[in-house]
Amino acid sequence: MSKTIIVGIDFSDCSINALKHAITIAQKAKAGINMVWVNHLDYSKEIFSVEPKQLTTEVKNKFEEIVAKYAVKLHGFPLKYELRKGKVYKEICTAAQEADAFLTVIGTHGSSGFEEFWIGSNANRTVSGSKNPIITIRSGVKVDRDLSTIVMPFDSTKVTRQKLPFTALLAKYFNAEVHILGLFTSNLDDLRYRIRNYVAQAEDYFKENNIKCKSDFLEVDNITDATLEYAKSVDANLISIMTEQETRTSNLWMGPYASQMVNHSPIPVLSIHADKYRFYNG
Numbered sequence: 001m002s003k004t005i006i007v008g009i010d011f012s013d014c015s016i017n018a019l020k021h022a023i024t025i026a027q028k029a030k031a032g033i034n035m036v037w038v039n040h041l042d043y044s045k046e047i048f049s050v051e052p053k054q055l056t057t058e059v060k061n062k063f064e065e066i067v068a069k070y071a072v073k074l075h076g077f078p079l080k081y082e083l084r085k086g087k088v089y090k091e092i093c094t095a096a097q098e099a100d101a102f103l104t105v106i107g108t109h110g111s112s113g114f115e116e117f118w119i120g121s122n123a124n125r126t127v128s129g130s131k132n133p134i135i136t137i138r139s140g141v142k143v144d145r146d147l148s149t150i151v152m153p154f155d156s157t158k159v160t161r162q163k164l165p166f167t168a169l170l171a172k173y174f175n176a177e178v179h180i181l182g183l184f185t186s187n188l189d190d191l192r193y194r195i196r197n198y199v200a201q202a203e204d205y206f207k208e209n210n211i212k213c214k215s216d217f218l219e220v221d222n223i224t225d226a227t228l229e230y231a232k233s234v235d236a237n238l239i240s241i242m243t244e245q246e247t248r249t250s251n252l253w254m255g256p257y258a259s260q261m262v263n264h265s266p267i268p269v270l271s272i273h274a275d276k277y278r279f280y281n282g
Helices: 013-029 041-047 052-074 088-098 114-118 121-129 158-174 189-208 223-233 256-264
Strands: 003-008 031-039 079-085 103-107 134-137 149-154 177-184 213-219 238-242 269-272
Touching: 003 013, 003 088, 013 031, 013 052, 013 103, 013 134, 013 158, 031 052, 031 088, 052 079, 079 088, 088 103, 088 121, 121 134, 121 256, 149 158, 149 189, 149 223, 158 177, 158 189, 158 238, 158 269, 177 189, 177 223, 189 213, 213 223, 223 238, 223 256, 238 256, 256 269
Parallel strands: 003 031, 003 103, 031 079, 103 134, 149 177, 149 238, 177 213, 238 269
Antiparallel strands: 134 269
């Protein structure tokens, strides 16, 4: 059974861009792709100028055009689609769980009503509700660049290390270099020592797995701004973060750092749920 990548689609340029990014990963991971369209009454009326009874046929026709155009790029692995109805973030997360998805990819800014349902709270809810890794891509990110540079910021929280295995997996697929970024927000010696220790553990992990890496440390006030500026300075293709989410399933909100990154990063963001990929318990 092959891996599956879920891609949220509404047929805007942004969501097609997300699909193209997913295809580049699927090619390396030997994965199939399942595109998911969610019939949400409000934005469906804005995107499609057809009668409600014709909507399903119109959506299926658009999907068939996409399959005809892009399926060949998956080298025999499936490019499928499904239509769902309900809240966008809930249905995307449910589809990923049902497929036991390896990864979810969504666009976070689009046109024709799409942005209302993907940026802001809905994007946050999609990311924080996802039990599997999820990449969010804002509009305008070029798809013709290989994944060569990944920035992975580390803070003093224990869960910060849980993004290591999946980040390493993507780096391995693309022979990418990982920039491990230690972020100091306090002068407390024990917190600074912990961050240095976490960075050293990450270096060991990547070296053991033959993955290129380098480390930097920054004194910061705002870790979102500092991470974004650093990522731009090294021309990064991806930023890997934790969702900072509590383990209770009722919690649909991320911490402020993850939320800011998802909403404002011009660079694709990989968000890892704190329970999905464990790395060390100490």
